Amino acid sequence: MKVLRLGEDLHAELARMHAEAGKGSVRPDRLPVRRLNSLLQAMAPGVIATGRNAGTDGRLPWLYAREVVPPEVLAPVIGAWSAGMYREEDDAEVSDLEERLRSGDLADAVHLPHWTAESVDLAETVTSVGGTAEPATRLYSLLPEWVAFRLAARTFRTGGTTLHFRVESAANGARLLTWPPQRYERRGQTWYYSACLNITVHTVPFTPRFRVHVSTQIRRWVTRFDVRPYQLGGTTVLLDAPLPWPGGPDRGYRLMANTLGYDRRLKELAWRYHSPAPLMPELDIVRNYPQPVELFAHPERWINGSGNVAAGIVFHPSLGPHEVGPGLMPEERAGLDAWVEEGLRPMLTRVPDLTRVTRSNTPSLLPRSGAGSGPGARDARLTLQRRVALARVLDGRPMEIDIFWQTPETRAALLAELPKLIGFPPGERVGPADDDTWRWRGEGIEIRVRARPAGALADALPVSQERRRRRAVRLAEAIEGRCRLVADRMAPGEEGVKGVIAEIAGKERFAAVPDSDPKHALRIAWARLGRVSQFVNFPDASDSGLEHRARWTWLDTFRQFGAISPPAHRVGAGIPGDLQYVALWLVRHTRKGPTRCPARRLIAVRVRPGDGPGVIEGWDAQRTEWVPYPQLLLLLAQAAKPVAKAGEEAEAEDPSDSAATKRTGLGLAARKGVGQCRQRESERQIRALLFQLRDRPTLLLADAGNLRQCWPGLRNGELERDMLGFGTEPAQRHTLYGGDLRVVLVRDANGREEVPEWYAHDTKGRVGLAEGVWGAAETDSRVFASTASKPHTVAKLPKGLMKLAPAAQGRTAPGKTAWNPAHLEITVLGCLSEKALADSGREGDLPDLPVEWATLTHQLRYHDEYPPLAKPLPLHLARLAGEYVLPMTGRDERVSMTSAL
Incomplete structure (x- = not known):
């Protein structure tokens, strides 16, 4: 490979500029080269990867490339980065050195380092005392990039469709994305998605060779936002831009990662976290690049491209709904796996298949439905198991549960599911007529449940917006206020095992005001009163799983009381009986x-x-x-x-x-x-x-x-x-x-x-x-x-479902969620x-x-x-x-x- 080091001369000059900009007080020897690296990876043809810690020592390898990046390409990129670094905080005038950097005339300012040709062992390994193969440190970033570019040079054909891949650099490796994205028409709108291959390097204990993991998933793209700009904390934007100069063999293979978010200091949407996108107009004055506000307003327009420039906003569930389901089915992942294996042969070989080592997959006290037993035998056995666990934990003491509800449906579901779980008849109402308290007794168990409206307890926390004070201080004050409110609402109760079930809104309902979700404040408040707490979100208009969620809420409450019977294993005599x-x-x-x-x-x-x-x-x-x-x-x-x-x-x-x-x-x-x-x-x-x-x-x-x-x-x-x-x-x-x-x-x-x-x-x-x-x-x-x-809660999908190239009979396949066990x-x-x-x-x-x-x-x-x-x-x-x-x-x-x- 061709290798470039920053060099002591250029490193010292850039460090001086960094210090003059007021950014070198903590680590004057560390240059913030993350944005520069992103620019070079995307804009310099031939660059494969950037080395680690190059910002701390000019003698360390900085760039790895297939071919030398000419000075007329390297100099403007460094100049745009250094000028942006200097101007970003102080808005000062650009120095003479920076002006020469930007114009590409570095000869009079500082000498650019020279490229050298070096052999790089992509299997460089040190074996530990325990027999574990550990790759050289630089391979954790270099090898995934090398693998990604090798695969991106090939096309993937499936179901009569040909897919092309682009490379995205990631913190722990590299990614391959099908680009341009595929389309799925649903509910009168176009939804966009890509196949995504994550490439990382890892070790396995006691194994003489390290591994390259290639995992597959679906990457979905935003077509509209269901949040306000001030609610956007930070989302990834991948920029597809042509090179502003004649390209090399790697032209068009890279997507540039940026972060779009709301800047509370500027009170507007902005590029954040070392994003290189703001520097692109300085390198390419011909094309039009997306501005944050415009990209937020018209994401679908930019994903389809404008003047050879395209940008895709990576979807996250907090941004709204998406009609494309996550995940790929096994058959489709197997096809991608074979394509990867073929593309990397003979440089890397696939790890041999694992084989089943036992047939004892489940514990003995977890019978399958209908397996050698009559109808309902499994449920009856589990119900008995829960009663025994509860009786053991209570040890003759009563269990006292307060339910704070916001919807009558949730209250009714919780009261109905409790007796079903422990095999008790419907509860009896106790106390005054206006007191919604219920009791169950039997087999050494006494449970009292009092249901009442949550009221102000479940309201958003009133966190002060005084930004002169630390965020933790303002949040602590709001929590203390909620704790006082809870203490005023709670009755002393009798001695026993106590808990609370509270119905609150999902965290997305509180996203508009940071730290306003009351869940943690309520948990602290009830813990001070000696009560464990469990939360359930109130149902949506179309919620058909309320009964199921109520059941799990009670199971989680039992778990917090320690009312759990560990499974009895089916391993053999080699396991001690008193383990x-x-x-x-x-x-x-x-x-x-x-x-x-x-x-x-x-x-x-x-x-x-x-x-x-x-x-x-x-x-x-x-x-x-x-x-x-x-x-x-x-x-x-x-x-x-x-x-x-x-x-x-x-x-x-x-x-x-x-x-x-x-x-x-x-x-x-x-x-x-x-x-x-x-x-x-x-x-x-x-x-x-x-x-x-x-x-x-x-x-x-x-x-x-x-x-x-x-x-x-x-x-x-x-x-x-x-x-x-x-x-x-x-x-x-x-x-x-x-x-x-x-x-x-x-x-x-x-x-x-x-x-x-x-x-x-x-x-x-x-x-x-x-x-x-x-x-x-x-x-x-x-x-x-x-x-x-596979859990019984996961929908069963037909085998052979293809999402990347849907067949005529499976046009809705992209909308399905493909669940894969971990x-x-x-x-x-x-x-x-x-x-x-x-x-x-x-x-x-x-x-x-x-x-x-x-x-x-x-x-x-x-x-x-x-x-x-x-x-x-x-x-x-x-x-x-x-x-x-x-x-x-x-x-x-x-x-x-x-x-x-």
Whole structure:
């Protein structure tokens, strides 16, 4: 490849300009080159990718290209970027250097760096101690771009239709989009959509080669907005513009990513977040480029193009309805998969198919309808299971539920579904005639439900609009006001287990005024009164699933009380009978969190099947003891401490967030030190927790994508079989933390395509979906895949449905929603293998089979009549407990800031 480095000369000159513009106070050595990179990728022919950290060191590779970009192209782009950077904040006059940059006459100002020809190993790999192949850092961005351009040079033919692809650079890789978009006529309007292929590079634990994931989806485009301009926080706009100079071999392959949003400082729509679109008119004075207001008013006009320039606004459900359904069916994804495989051969080869490793897909207490039983036997068994779980949690105490409703339909549905779930007759009305209170009794269970209108409790929060005060402070004041209102409305009640179900509007109803959604304020208010809370949105005019949503509302309420019976597995004798499950989850809120207050909290949940009261428990770090699950929820809401000090606020922020640096005044070294302290404290808590679990066999469940933020030893490159690593210390045998400890890591896409998409095929070439546990052919494999069945709530679609090239009999195919089960990766990190037993001096014991522990983890995804959970039940409970971590700015800080004003 041809490689260009920024060079110390040009880097120093641009850094000086950056500092003069008043933007170098925090990191004077870091240039904001994101916009420049976007410009060069789209406007410089031959450029494949941009290197990382080129803005911090001029000696690092900056541009990778197939051919040299001539100075008459490179200089104007750098000049337009530097002029825009200088003028953006201060509106100052452009310096002599910038004028020469813009005109392309750089010779007298500073020498442009020279291109060099370098060999780049696209398979450069370092193998970790644990046997995991890790690609060179630059390949995470370079290889996806290389793959994308190789594929974009080809066409995809399906159903008599030929599709062309364009490349879009993404933060974690690259994307391919069919362009121009396809059309779907529905309800007298044209709707636009494209096939989208996400390309990313990833590692797999203990695997000797890294992977390139290519996942498929539907990208939909906006044709009209159902929101006002001031409600548009930020949406992606892809710009298709021809090169303003003679192009090279990559001409027309790239779409330029921008962000369109409402600028509250300017009080108008604007290009935001380093968008390169505002600089295009300086590079091309001939063509007309879309302005934010015009693009918002006429999105369909621009998606069809104007003067060789087109722009597509990426659709999001918050922007209004769309008649094209998301997702692609398996057969169509299989066709794209074959096209990708053919286009990359022989440079990359497809990973061998996984095979089914067990037939025990579901727990024994979750029978299928009609499977060896009479009609209704399954429902009766589940109903009995719920009653037993409720009786165990209540332990003779009454359950008191307050329903605050806004529509009579929701009130009626909630009162009707409760007795159905637990197999009780209709309730009896108690109390005065004007008191809407109902009671159910039987089998050691007493439930009292009081229904009343929500009134002002469900109104939008009246958040002050005084922008001189911090957003978190104004929101905290509004929350305190709602808490007082709730306290005035709530009756003391009798002793017992207490909860609230509240009907509120969906969050889209509160989008017009930021922070006005009352959900989190109500949760805080009721937690202060010792009550867990569950919310249900009021129905739309065409809502036909109210009965179903009411049923789930009660099931979620039972879950918050800990009234859950974990599924009894069907794995085999290799699983200890007295096994307990423990799950860890890290809650991480930034200043954009639900209360605009940063926080970090490590949550641990323990599930002990077959025990008495308190089968579901949570770890109270303050008292260092296990408490019932509902008590954990209340403690999380009441003990979430506000972050007031600058150091603590930076601790909760993303270390790469320059805005956090400016707010707190901390330098990079200081923030790094705070992050290390936070990591050491989290690891100390995990170690202390493991010590508390040594009394019985334990399965520790952790989501690697979530927990590696505070436990770096869970990163793929740090993993070793049957070893646990903490901090800088060498990894140790996992049995040192418990002789009967097993450790299983799970991982999903995590918003980064970390696991691949999948489909199933049989020996006859048919393509579809299948549930089960899957593994590689190697007998010593520790990595498995879990796929679940399709929920009964998902509509059944005909096989062979094609959305990219609809057949005559399937003209409405683009409007269908194609649901695909997620791939959950299961890594058995620690078990009692032969080596682990030998190292522990237990050679005579029967070793574990990793596949059994993977199967157990898979079966924990099935519970009650819920659709299969995205994660095993203990992790599901730990993650949902994080909804109660709602810190607020402290009272003293609010008073002092108000006094200062």
